[in-house]
Structure formats: C-alpha cells, structure tokens
Amino acid sequence: MKTQTLLTRRSPLGASVNIIKQTFSAHRHKPVQRVSFVSGLHGDEFEGPYLCHRLIHALRQIQEAHPEAFQGEVHVYPAANPPALNHGTRLWPFYGSDMNRMMGPHPGAPLPVQLSQELFEDIQSSSDLVVDIHASNLHLKELPQIRIIEEFSEELVPLALQTHADLIWVHPMAGVFESTLGYNLNKSNIPTLVVETGICLRIEPDFVDRLFHGMLQLLHHLGVLTSLPSDMPPAPTPQVVYPRGVAQSNAKHSGLFVSRAKLGQRVGEDEIIGQVLDPVEGAVLEEVTAPGNGILFTLREQPAVHSGALLARVALNQEPKP
C-alpha cells in the first residue's frame, strides 16, 4: 500500500489540513480497472471512514499474502474532509461549506472550494469506477442502499447488485445533485455508486459489515481482485426500486415522533409505525402509518418534527399502477 498526502494546506495554528489517499497497485501488469472509494465528504458521517478502515485492513492482508490477487488498482480516500471529520460536523467548520456541493464547475476560490476542486480532479484522473460512501443526515436512519440517478441506471444497476446493499433506489434527477461528486463523475463517464447507510454521528457495524463484503465482491466482479477471503457470506439479492416504487410518510403535525417500527421490517399499508405526540399537552397528535406494503428502509430518528417532515420511506412490493 502506498500512502500519499494528496492535498495539503498549512494552517496558521500549526497543523496542516491533509487529504490522504491510499493506493493498492496492480501486481505487475497494467491495472484491469482502477476503483476508488471516497468517504468523509461530510464530516459527521462515520460509516464511510469505518468502511474504508475495513477495506484498507483487508486489502493490506490480501496484498501481503497474495499480491498476485491484485489485477487492478484500488484507491481509498478515507477522510475527504478532515477539518469537518475532526469536528464531527457535516460542513467544513470554519466556512460552513458543504464539500459535496462544490464538485464539478464551481465559482470562487475559498479554501473548501479549492480543495473540493483538486480532490475532484484527482479522483477523476485516477478512477474508472468510484464508490462515494455516505451516511444519512442528523434526522433519518437508512438501510444500506445504493442511490442511482435515473439517467445512469442502465450502467450502474448491474454494478450495484454486487454491493450486498439491501436496496438499490433509482430516483429522478434533482437540482440538489448538480454539484455533487457522484453526479459530476457520472456525467464525466466515470461510473459512480453513491452509498447511503445508517445515520450520521453513529456507526452501525452490521450495515458496514454487509457493505464491506459487498465492496470486496464488487472488486472481484470487476476483476480487480482475483480471489476473495474464504469467509465471505453469501450474496443477498438487493431489491431494486424505481421512483414509483417508493412511498413515504410525512408528519401532519409538529411534535415528537416516537417510532414503533424497526428499520428493515416488512410493513403493511396503514400499519401503525409510530406516533407524533404533543409533549406539552400530553396529547397524541397522530398515529403514523406505513404508506404501503413493503420494506421500511428509511426511519426518522430525530424525534422533534415540524409538520411536513419526512418520517419513513417504504420500498413497495409492487409499484402502484399509473
């Protein structure tokens, strides 16, 4: 493994801001594929850095024991936004900037913009395929899933099927993706899978375990690794859902949401999955029901909700008829 300080900026306080890249080179030959794993663009999402740790640990063992197994090249960027990760904040703390809204063409030259642009260029120049790993935000917990914008689904769904994710969600394009790493790499013809799993500021070891095996499986599928560890679990079959195959429940009242369901459970339409409560008056404001039959793959964890807030998403067993 080769460790490279990819980008660095000296700080006035002393320590530098460094973005590290770990590279596992192909054994002897030109790499069959170059695959990059990126995590920590949002500094409060720790599932990605943990997954990168698992990958680096395993790839080092494989490289030491069976160097010939590496027919491709693997790059791991475990901490893409070190200042935010060190402070546990989603945004670059000193500026309040979101690195994952500064990818692709972007005006200006403040420090987070410069580093986002330089990171993007490096990933772009050293990858044939990218996995961009995210946890959810402060409010929602997610089953391990791959999110794919509709226009890229033909190429990406077969790759996503290798990742051991519970769900592959093909969704429409929206403005919010315009300046993200995933969208801009896909637009530049570098297939990029966006992983969403768990919730920020926490680690769900079981979710990461699944994805860890899935990422090894993906590397094997691409011919980057010719062999896999002997203790690989059997590959599950993820559910692939398209835009009409996802239904959601939103709060009708402001209050405290208390869930009565578990992430990943099968629910029936109108089954009660929680309540919104008035903590001041002691009233039950609403019974929250499942919006359809299927798997509960998103569930609200932050209990304080305003009316309209997203509480749950269900991957439907059957798409509703148009």
Added chain:
Amino acid sequence: MKKEILNIPTPFGEPLILYKNQWGPESGDTLSIVSGLQGDRLNGLMVASRLSRFLNDVESGNEAGYQIQGCIQIFPVVNYKAWETGSAHWPFDGQDVDLTFPGMESGELTETICNTVIQHTAESDYGIILQTGEKHYEEAPHVKLIAPNRKRRTLTRSLGFHTVREVAESPSLILNLAKQWDLMGLHPFILCAGKSQTYHPQYCDLLLDGIVNFMRAEGLLSHHREKASQRETAFFDAQSEYPVLTREAGLFYPEPVIGTTVKEGEKLGEVRDLYQGTVLEQIHAPEEGYVVTLRDHPMVHEKELVAILLGEKNRRWFWPFG
C-alpha cells in the same frame, strides 16, 4: 401591510410565522425584495426594515411627493430559525437556505419555507436579494447579475451601484433563489455590501437609495417632481476577476483597500506568523483592479483567498454609451 405567509406549529412552543410586507395594487408590475436568507447577514435585515418604514410613510401620505404605483413586497426574514440562533444556518438541519430553493410544498421545515417564498414571488417581475459577503469576507457594495443580458444591464443601472459582477453560469447556482427566479422569468439582482454579523449604516444608505431609485425608474414608485437617475456603471464578467491567494499560513493584516482601485504591485496586506509576529509575506495586487472582496478574518491557511480584484482593463462601461 404586514401579511402572514406561513404559520407552522413547532414541537415545543409558539408557532413559526413568516411575514411579508406588501404595498400597492396586486395587478401590474411587482418587485419582490428578500433579505434574511442567512441568519447573520444584518445589512439586508436593516435595509428591509428601513424600506418598510419608508413605504408605510409613503402609503400614509407622510413622504411628500411620493406615490406607490406598482406592487412591492418585502420578505425581511426567510431563515427564521437561523436568526433565532444568530448563525448563518439553522443548526438543526445545517442547511444553507440559499442552497434549498425551490424547496417543497410539504417537506422539512427549511424546504417548506423556501417553497413559500417561491410561491409568493412567482408572479413578480423583478426580484432583489439583499446579501453581504460570505463568511470571513467583506464586500464593497456591488450588484451580482445572474444570466446577464441587455435588458438586465439597463435595469441594473437604476440601482445606482458603481460596480456590477456578472456571475458565470454554474451548476451550483441551481439551488439559489436568484437562479430559481431567473428560471421563473423574473429579473433577479443580488445586492451585496459588507460582511456577516455587522451592521454597516453607510452601506445600508446606499442599498436603500438604490432600491428606491430602482422603484422610481421602473414605475413602481413615483415622485411628483423628481425623476429617477441613472449613474455610470462598470460591468465585470467572471474572467475579469482576479483572486489573490496567500503563500504562507498565518495572520492576515489587510490594508484599507476595500472598495478602492489599486495599482499593480500596490500592497493589499501582509501575513504575519501567529506565534512570533514576524512578517512572513507581503501581498501585492497582481494587476490594477477594484478591490471588491477583502478577507475579514485574520487567520489564513496557505493559498487562502484574501482578496478579489476586478481587473480595470476588463471594465466595460455601460453609461453613457449604453
């Protein structure tokens, strides 16, 4: 007249209520003015308040000679929750409101707020957003112009600002209010002056005078004797902007050059070592230019942006040749 535009109960207390002020007939030309997109940009809030008082006085006949002819709307506070915390963004969701447009009719609170503003401004002809510099930067008074064309340049001259920056098209703009207005067919103008967390009365005077002049020029406001004026205006496109970066990390001591034209080689500031106080670097203007942006926070990394110059040789006058 103060009108409620959104009323959402909160989980623990008083409802969140957003207001707009509105004057004049609802048919005919409409100008919408928005401030308070971030919770720490004071100049816009102060201008909105002063302008509201002026228009109330006009409406009640206490401003001699003035009459309201068109529809004028002011939205003083958008990110209400951020204003409660005194920070740019609401810590609950860490979302930059100006990266959330057009929002959603029923969604998370910030999305709902953005969508409310969009719905109430959709029928407008002109939109003005009151802004200051980004965090850690002061900006000399200027107009930012989205998707510039001849009509918009002509309109801009009535705002009474000496300097106009034409914003380069970029995917990252798509979630901004100004871009959404542009897509909806409004003529959007971003009026920028000062820095966050600081009230600058002189800049506010300029903003106020400029908006009143614009309203008179476009027939939204009339005066029985005086006509609206137009002043010479310099336009700079994105290629005319020269970012000035530090070489060293340390403490930046700026020269008082904001809002002035500096000659090539003129000193913009210096960087001193935080621990020793020694001068590490003197920073000079790379060319002759107008200093539109200057670093306000002293702590700088290496390669940190400390100033933006608008190149004098790229200046395009629009008056009296327009």
